[in-house]
Amino acid sequence: MTAGTAQAGDPHRERRPETAQLASSSIDVDVWRGVADGRFVRYRVPREASQTVLDVVTWIQRNLDPTLAYRYACRVGMCGSCAMTVNGVARWTCRTHVDRVAAGARLELRPLSNLPVIRDLVCDMRGFFDKWAAARGRLVPTATRNDPMARVLPASRERRAADAAIECIGCGVCHASCDIVAWRPDYLGPAALNRAWTLVNDVRDGGNRARLAAVAGDAGCHACHSQASCTERCPKHLAPTASIAGLKRAVSRALLKGEL
Amino acid sequence: MSLVRGAAGAAAGQRVDFDRSRARTDATLWLLQRASAFVLAVCVVVHLATIFYAVRSGLTAAAIVARIHASIAWPAFYAVFVVAAAVHAPIGLRAIAAEWMGFQGRRADLAAVVVGVALLALGLRAIWGLAA
Incomplete structure (x- = not known):
């Protein structure tokens, strides 16, 4: 099997053409970094079809900054570990589509309110x-x-x-x-x-x-x-x-x- | 604040870290607030309906005061109204004091009692002024 056919078989590759129909090819994401006295850092993340907020955070951690701290486990809305504040509203990020929440191709991600912040997007539960x-x-x-x-x-x-x-x-x-x-x-x-x-x-x-x-x-x-x-x-x-x-x-x- | 060491909790091997008397007080206040709200709902409806009725009939304030003065039922009705308000309002204000002003436990209770007594005194004094 060549690398080309492997890519063609990749479901994410197959969905690529849909990306052209998205309102923008990238999204600006402000992510809380640090502890309580931290600050927002802006990242530019490519838009994908059916992209979840958790996908965005994972992309940042894997491609832009491996020191970004966040929690997830199941990715399918069972474990309850990926909740964050998305554009001011607490949500489970694994089942929140960017389409539904990103007004004007912007996302602001903070850790959950009412709990102490350990670092970045991780709260002390x-x-x-x-x-x-x-x-x-x-x-x-x-x-x-x-x-x-x-x-x-x-x-x-x-x-x-x-x-x-x-x-x-x-x-x-x-x-x-x-x-x-x-x-x-x-x-x-x-x-x-x-x-x-x-x-x-x-x-x-x-x-x-x-x-x-x-x-x-x-x-x-x-x-x-x-x-x-x-x-x-x-x-x-x-x-x-x-x-x-x-x-x-x-x-x-x-x-x-x-x-x- | 004393911690209750309940026999049931100890037998179940659980740490007993709540205050049972505090729980009873708070639960009682909540019930009193609901009960007084029920009384107030009736009183407010009667009060407003009576005012609309009296104004429609063209009664003057002086005539209304004279009628209340001659009655036993109206001062009694307003005494119930005042008592219900004096019970209801301080319990709500106590919650606001706890949430927005950081009043804790006995301090919030004391503030609520002061407000309640003041409402009761002012209200009953007004009724006394009309009735006597």
């Missing part, structure tokens, strides 16, 4: 996941391996409520988009509270007394103003706002029963 732990986002089993398998009917109210919230990939887009997190950094935030809500509805779980007390209060579900930025931005189209409203109801019920 520890605070984000510590909040999942603080919200008791872990199953507290009530059965052993000797007990029969729990039967959870798919049509039951609890199962449907958990289903609606369970597909979170932990990307941090909601946490970065939440004004309340920006105003009071101790607020547990949409992702951790959404996770707690799935467990509140898990009939196998026995940790709700502690969980409801952990998520109640001004650093928990009651801080939410239902502005729904999390729901607007969630790439998985989940509704953390609805989950938080569910927690408020569950906490109120526990309070009135004297179980909080």
Whole structure:
């Protein structure tokens, strides 16, 4: 096989003709470099058809500056590691097409808001996941391996409520988009509270007394103003706002029963 | 702020790092805010409807004051209105103080209580002035 046929078989090569139809042959990308006191550096990146923002970042790192730090793993919207601020909006970059977000052939890439920057486009996610732990986002089993398998009917109210919230990939887009997190950094935030809500509805779980007390209060579900930025931005189209409203109801019920 | 060492949490082998009494206080305030909002919604509708009705009938302010003065029901209605407002507003202001002014815990609570007492005193004094 010659080099020529190998190139012809390359799907990216085959799509080349479409590039001619793009509005411009290149795109100017301002990328945050450094830590909190860093600066934007501009790179010029060739435009491709069906190019994602993650493709752009990878091109910069492989062709212009190998010291650029960023995170990704799966590239298909499963792992939740590639979220960044794209033109001012937190997004998963692997499934964000440049066509959809690059106004005037310009991109501005920053790390996620509301988390400390380690370097360039990489945030320290520890605070984000510590909040999942603080919200008791872990199953507290009530059965052993000797007990029969729990039967959870798919049509039951609890199962449907958990289903609606369970597909979170932990990307941090909601946490970065939440004004309340920006105003009071101790607020547990949409992702951790959404996770707690799935467990509140898990009939196998026995940790709700502690969980409801952990998520109640001004650093928990009651801080939410239902502005729904999390729901607007969630790439998985989940509704953390609805989950938080569910927690408020569950906490109120526990309070009135004297179980909080 | 004291940390509650709950028996349930300890038995499950989990670190208990939340304040249960704080959670109860915040949850209670949230419920009070919702309940007072419900009362306020009714009161505001009655208040506005009455004003529109009274103005349509061509009543003067002096005539309205005279009617309230002669009534027990209207001062009682406005007393409920004032109490609901005095409960509702400070809880919302407390959240604003926490988010925008950095008031924490007891300090925010105290500021809210001061505002609530002031609203209650001013409102009830106004009703007393009309009724007595």
